[in-house]
Amino acid sequence: MTKSASRASEDIVGNDPAIGALPVALKVSGLHTYYGDSHVLHGVDLDLPRRSIGCVVGRNGVGKTTLVRSILGLSPPAQGQVHIGAEDVSRWPAHRLARCAVALVPQGRRIFPSLTVLEHLQIGARTGERGVDGLAAAPWTIDRALEIFPRLQERLGHRAATLSGGERQMLAVARALVANPRLLIMDEPTEGLSPAIVDQLRELLLRLRSEGVSILLVEQNLAFVLALADRVHIMDKGRIVHACSAVQLGESPEMTRRYLGV
Amino acid sequence: MSFWLINALNGLSFAMVLFVLSAGLTLVFGLLRIINMAHGSFYLLGGYIALSVIQASDHFMLGMASACVAVMLLGAAMQRWTLARLHKQELPQSLLTLGFLFMFADLAFWIWGGNPQLVPKPAVLEGAIRFAGIAYPAYRLALIGIGVLVAVLLWALLEGTRIGAVVRAGMDDEEMVRAMGINIPLVFTAVFAFGAGLAAMGGVLGGPLLGLFPGADFEVAMLAFVVVTVGGLGSIRGAFIASLLVGLADNFGTAWFPQLSLFTAIIPMVIVLALRPSGLMGRA
Ligand SMILES: Nc1ncnc2c1ncn2[C@@H]1O[C@H](COP(=O)(O)OP(=O)(O)OP(=O)(O)O)[C@@H](O)[C@H]1O
Ligand SMILES: [Mg+2]
Numbered sequence: 001m002t003k004s005a006s007r008a009s010e011d012i013v014g015n016d017p018a019i020g021a022l023p024v025a026l027k028v029s030g031l032h033t034y035y036g037d038s039h040v041l042h043g044v045d046l047d048l049p050r051r052s053i054g055c056v057v058g059r060n061g062v063g064k065t066t067l068v069r070s071i072l073g074l075s076p077p078a079q080g081q082v083h084i085g086a087e088d089v090s091r092w093p094a095h096r097l098a099r100c101a102v103a104l105v106p107q108g109r110r111i112f113p114s115l116t117v118l119e120h121l122q123i124g125a126r127t128g129e130r131g132v133d134g135l136a137a138a139p140w141t142i143d144r145a146l147e148i149f150p151r152l153q154e155r156l157g158h159r160a161a162t163l164s165g166g167e168r169q170m171l172a173v174a175r176a177l178v179a180n181p182r183l184l185i186m187d188e189p190t191e192g193l194s195p196a197i198v199d200q201l202r203e204l205l206l207r208l209r210s211e212g213v214s215i216l217l218v219e220q221n222l223a224f225v226l227a228l229a230d231r232v233h234i235m236d237k238g239r240i241v242h243a244c245s246a247v248q249l250g251e252s253p254e255m256t257r258r259y260l261g262v
Numbered sequence: 263m264s265f266w267l268i269n270a271l272n273g274l275s276f277a278m279v280l281f282v283l284s285a286g287l288t289l290v291f292g293l294l295r296i297i298n299m300a301h302g303s304f305y306l307l308g309g310y311i312a313l314s315v316i317q318a319s320d321h322f323m324l325g326m327a328s329a330c331v332a333v334m335l336l337g338a339a340m341q342r343w344t345l346a347r348l349h350k351q352e353l354p355q356s357l358l359t360l361g362f363l364f365m366f367a368d369l370a371f372w373i374w375g376g377n378p379q380l381v382p383k384p385a386v387l388e389g390a391i392r393f394a395g396i397a398y399p400a401y402r403l404a405l406i407g408i409g410v411l412v413a414v415l416l417w418a419l420l421e422g423t424r425i426g427a428v429v430r431a432g433m434d435d436e437e438m439v440r441a442m443g444i445n446i447p448l449v450f451t452a453v454f455a456f457g458a459g460l461a462a463m464g465g466v467l468g469g470p471l472l473g474l475f476p477g478a479d480f481e482v483a484m485l486a487f488v489v490v491t492v493g494g495l496g497s498i499r500g501a502f503i504a505s506l507l508v509g510l511a512d513n514f515g516t517a518w519f520p521q522l523s524l525f526t527a528i529i530p531m532v533i534v535l536a537l538r539p540s541g542l543m544g545r546a
Contacts, residue, residue: 072441074437074440074441093440093447094437094440094441095440095441095442095443095444095445095446095447096443097443098440098441098442098443098444099443103442104441104442106438106441110435110438112430112431112434112435112438113434114430114431114433114434115427115430115431115434119427119430119431120431122424122427123424123427123428123431123439123442123444124442126443175442179442179443
């Protein structure tokens with residue numbers, strides 16, 4: 001057990017030996033969340049080390065989005081703690097948390113139909129503190145975000161209601177990017193995207209990690225998870241039932257079948 | 263000819279009062295999802311406060327400014343300390359505003375009494391202007407200009423500024439705006455106060471025309487609800503068009519069928535809602 005745990009921590013470390021020494025970016029402990037009477041999260045524990053990509057996988061309806069919502073304070077947990085860095089943020093209002101450099105790419109994109117592409121970026125933009133916590137010094141400005149997504153540049157003055165599904169997802173990502181997060185939470189970002197855009201997204205996430213961003217990625221696309229994750233957290237019925245490295249998950253068809261249905 | 267012209271101008275000037283009043287109501291509904299039953303109270307209180315200030319100072323603009331500021335503060339306090347406590351419970355919030363409607367009505371009756379009163383017009387806008395063979399009240403003409411100006415300013419504020427974009431984003435998806443780090447509780451209070459201020463401005467502008475009396479709050483609120491429903495909840499542009507429709511329908515209706523006056527103001531609502539249930543500019 002001890003041996004496998006230390007093996008797992010090496011996987012988190014990845015190529016950069018310094019990372020293991022940094023404190024966690026996000027720590028979730030014993031989280032219980034209800035929607036009215038329905039008990040959805042049954043004590044979720046999860047650690048996300050700084051500058052790493054942690055994936056949460058699991059079948060439909062196991063509570064992945066609820067976990068994201070609870071971390072962000074959108075569905076406040078009834079019990080348990082969420083720490084970001086050393087700070088206990090469990091009872092913070094959502095907007096305060098987002099000001100501490102946490103950004104969300106939500107499931108279903110949730111762009112604002114009546115705003116133009118540019119307006120999304122304008123209201124989302126935050127300078128954030130760059131150059132601290134090992135975060136790369138060059139901030140994501142609106143211009144830099146648009147360089148990554150030239151398609152959005154072309155549609156800058158259009159209302160988001162007129163965008164295609166892929167463009168909406170790019171916008172949702174760009175909107176989070178210009179917030180200059182230290183912790184980026186993405187809920188099924190590849191849902192409904194073409195393979196080319198998925199590749200682009202993968203490159204972007206790797207780049208963000210190398211810039212020092214910690215990423216919590218909820219995802220059902222196994223190939224995407226295997227290509228990116230430093231650590232995979234398997235969720236079932238409102239709990240994290242297993243955590244392992246991407247390699248371990250890739251080598252265990254039994255696990256993917258049981259928990260992911262593939 | 264002059265029958266048409268006069269009634270059209272009457273309809274337009276009345277429509278502008280309606281628009282200023284309804285713009286606040288539709289903004290508040292669009293963002294906070296509350297049907298503010300006390301919106302007419304803000305109109306009435308605004309008118310009364312302006313009346314008292316004008317009587318004391320003989321200064322129309324000062325009356326208007328004090329009325330707007332006072333009612334905005336009242337709205338901010340009401341939202342912050344009562345409505346905000348019922349977050350996401352739209353029906354209890356709306357019912358609470360109904361309670362405020364009765365309280366404010368009593369308060370106004372207690373302070374300003376039960377006799378109908380007219381807000382004095384600004385001195386420069388007394389008298390009439392002659393054109394096209396008619397002599398038409400200068401104040402009513404000015405109202406048309408002011409209404410258009412308010413509409414343009416509101417449109418510029420909402421479409422052209424960052425705070426306007428935040429408000430529209432909040433109308434689309436309040437939770438997502440919160441997740442982006444925007445202090446939405448504060449935006450809610452500000453928009454509610456702003457809407458209250460617009461209602462007060464409506465009361466001051468309409469005061470010299472329609473008069474202030476117990477029950478005026480309810481009467482104008484009725485029409486504002488019609489306007490907001492016809493225009494599409496949350497839409498300023500819709501509220502503008504609907505105000506014109508309702509204002510003109512009300513005036514011509516009253517001219518042609520005096521015994522059916524309120525009915526004719528509601529006809530546009532019946533027709534529009536039959537064809538477009540979400541209103542002219544409503545969100546789907
Ligand atoms: N607002 C809500 N009110 C009541 N129940 C809800 C609500 N949102 C989700 N649920 C229920 O909570 C459970 C977990 O939902 P959640 O959206 O967190 O799952 P998920 O793992 O994200 O699923 P998916 O893969 O489909 O996105 C489900 O049974 C769902 O029906
Ligand atoms: Mg989900």
